[in-house]
Amino acid sequence: TPTPSPTCSNSGPVVRKTPLITFLEILQQTALNTLGPKNFDPKLYVDLSLKSNLSITQSAFDDLPRTPNGSVSVTDFNGFIQSYFNGAGEDLVYTEPVDFVSEPEGFLPEVVNREVRAWALEVHSLWKNLSRKVSDRVLDRPEFHTLLPLAKPVMIPGSRFREVYYWDSYWVIRGLLASKMYETAKGIVTNLISLIDEFGHVLNGARAYYTNRSQPPLLSAMVYDIYTRTGDIDFARKSSPALLKEHKFWNSEIHSVRIHDAEGCNRTLSRYYAMWNKPRPESSTIDIETASKLMNDSAKQHLYRELASTAESGWDFSTRWMRNGSDLTTLATTSIIPVDLNAFILKMELDIAFLANVTGDCTISVHFQEAAQARKQAMNSVFWTAEMGQWLDYWLSNGTTCRGHTWEASNQNRNIFASNFVPLWIELFNSDCTLVEQVMQDLRSSGLIRAVGIATSLTNSGQQWDFPNGCAPLQHMIVEGLARSGSKEARSMAEDIAVRSIRINYVAYKKSGAMHEKYDVEKCGEFGGGREYIPQTGFGWSNGVVLAFLEEFGWPQDLNIDCN
Numbered sequence: 001t002p003t004p005s006p007t008c009s010n011s012g013p014v015v016r017k018t019p020l021i022t023f024l025e026i027l028q029q030t031a032l033n034t035l036g037p038k039n040f041d042p043k044l045y046v047d048l049s050l051k052s053n054l055s056i057t058q059s060a061f062d063d064l065p066r067t068p069n070g071s072v073s074v075t076d077f078n079g080f081i082q083s084y085f086n087g088a089g090e091d092l093v094y095t096e097p098v099d100f101v102s103e104p105e106g107f108l109p110e111v112v113n114r115e116v117r118a119w120a121l122e123v124h125s126l127w128k129n130l131s132r133k134v135s136d137r138v139l140d141r142p143e144f145h146t147l148l149p150l151a152k153p154v155m156i157p158g159s160r161f162r163e164v165y166y167w168d169s170y171w172v173i174r175g176l177l178a179s180k181m182y183e184t185a186k187g188i189v190t191n192l193i194s195l196i197d198e199f200g201h202v203l204n205g206a207r208a209y210y211t212n213r214s215q216p217p218l219l220s221a222m223v224y225d226i227y228t229r230t231g232d233i234d235f236a237r238k239s240s241p242a243l244l245k246e247h248k249f250w251n252s253e254i255h256s257v258r259i260h261d262a263e264g265c266n267r268t269l270s271r272y273y274a275m276w277n278k279p280r281p282e283s284s285t286i287d288i289e290t291a292s293k294l295m296n297d298s299a300k301q302h303l304y305r306e307l308a309s310t311a312e313s314g315w316d317f318s319t320r321w322m323r324n325g326s327d328l329t330t331l332a333t334t335s336i337i338p339v340d341l342n343a344f345i346l347k348m349e350l351d352i353a354f355l356a357n358v359t360g361d362c363t364i365s366v367h368f369q370e371a372a373q374a375r376k377q378a379m380n381s382v383f384w385t386a387e388m389g390q391w392l393d394y395w396l397s398n399g400t401t402c403r404g405h406t407w408e409a410s411n412q413n414r415n416i417f418a419s420n421f422v423p424l425w426i427e428l429f430n431s432d433c434t435l436v437e438q439v440m441q442d443l444r445s446s447g448l449i450r451a452v453g454i455a456t457s458l459t460n461s462g463q464q465w466d467f468p469n470g471c472a473p474l475q476h477m478i479v480e481g482l483a484r485s486g487s488k489e490a491r492s493m494a495e496d497i498a499v500r501s502i503r504i505n506y507v508a509y510k511k512s513g514a515m516h517e518k519y520d521v522e523k524c525g526e527f528g529g530g531r532e533y534i535p536q537t538g539f540g541w542s543n544g545v546v547l548a549f550l551e552e553f554g555w556p557q558d559l560n561i562d563c564n
């Protein structure tokens with residue numbers, strides 16, 4: 001009989017919340033009560049920084065005149081914010097990237113179409129808009145800020161995302177490499193490593209309220225790509241200890257799950273699991289509202305952990321994680337072993353083995369090659385379904401048996417998500433011609449490939465990680481996996497998807513003057529939407545993927561960039 005592990009229930013770890021965050025959440029709730037829900041973004045309030053001590057600020061807040069039902073007037077509230085806070089984002093200052101030039105030597109040599117080349121240079125110049133440095137004020141008084149100090153400049157995604165994000169940084173770096181901005185790319189990695197040194201993992205984002213979770217682990221992929229471009233062995237060597245530490249984090253007791261498979265072998269895989277059972281501070285008012293449908297505190301705490309764990313997945317939110325696709329309270333992320341997370345950890349193992357080999361550490365290299373083989377077998381055994389030609393997320397029954405769970409085919413989630421094809425990105429899979437043939441056929445008939453890109457899922461739930469939204473990371477991993485497979489047919493399919501994806505970015509940019517976080521893959525030039533916040537522009541990962549695609553496939557003179 002499987003023994004339920006304590007870490008499979010609600011009783012996992014919870015990191016400490018700072019007094020500043022606690023206060024800013026109260027401020028956030030007051031802002032909602034005072035200003036109303038129209039155009040309300042809860043994250044704004046936890047991004048404010050103090051002008052003076054928290055105790056002084058708190059007592060001024062307590063002294064605000066209140067009506068009998070406890071509300072504050074709009075004038076008093078706005079006056080208080082003005083007097084006691086610096087604006088959100090003011091603790092990050094613009095900085096010109098040291099290695100930015102308006103047209104780098106050897107920039108996108110295969111892009112010959114003049115119109116596309118001019119646009120690519122505009123996208124390249126957006127790095128200047130997204131480049132920031134943490135202000136010295138944060139170093140002087142860290143307790144006044146939720147922003148965390150980082151030594152090197154950062155690239156922010158854009159708009160409300162005014163701090164560095166973990167997995168976004170991978171596609172930002174891919175774009176920076178196309179822009180030949182190697183120093184900036186290395187600086188981003190140095191910052192992320194400093195977070196591992198301090199917290200034991202790369203945070204979701206560089207804010208005090210993100211310490212309770214990570215995001216899809218792509219640090220090794222950043223180091224690998226920078227190393228293969230620059231040959232900087234010292235950089236590879238310096239990064240290695242952090243990668244080993246990160247590998248431990250993703251295989252820790254809370255993240256790892258053991259499955260007894262159909263052949264009678266024990267397999268170990270990983271899941272998302274946030275160290276948190278409270279509302280996410282950046283969305284506190286929203287999470288409290290969602291949880292208000294639940295009756296008891298224990299059910300609420302469980303939901304809060306699921307909400308934060310879903311944010312750890314980068315896919316916040318999606319029917320992928322919900323028992324009932326129209327009810328967010330049925331999120332069950334901690335009871336799911338996700339295909340893409342394990343593909344990322346497999347890549348981490350392969351990258352560590354590669355980098356250790358380069359830096360002459362044979363023991364580590366052999367150890368991680370073996371770990372990669374074991375994970376590949378586990379992924380084949382737990383996720384792969386030949387009949388569908390996809391890897392399927394695996395659901396643990398009732399979420400209580402993460403140790404010694406016995407595999408059952410009925411626990412594979414047969415719904416189609418773009419993440420079912422992410423293993424294609426990993427060389428251990430895309431080097432197998434027969435497998436690529438099969439997966440390619442199934443991707444073609446999956447319904448995910450739409451007029452202007454790959455849809456996230458087939459379910460139109462209104463959540464941002466569902467149909468008809470498509471986002472840059474998913475387009476990129478699937479396209480790159482197909483392109484690198486060595487199959488001519490797969491490369492041509494990859495190029496076809498990349499061209500559609502470049503077009504949607506171009507047309508939307510010309511229409512709106514901005515690059516977008518996500519797009520509607522049904523309508524060329526339309527950006528995507530979805531519940532928790534309004535559509536954002538900027539946008540780090542879209543810029544990165546456009547530049548990476550243009551670098552890989554070029555753009556001939558006679559190919560039309562418009563949609564028709």
Ligand SMILES: OC[C@H]1O[C@H](O[C@H]2O[C@H](CO)[C@@H](O)[C@H](O)[C@H]2O)[C@H](O)[C@@H](O)[C@@H]1O
Nearest residue numbers: 043157161165168204282311314315316
């Ligand atoms: O504030 C709500 C959530 O916002 C972030 O998630 C979304 O934006 C990120 C930055 O582009 C992206 O990495 C993530 O995939 C998006 O879903 C944040 O990461 C969440 O933790 C946060 O709750």
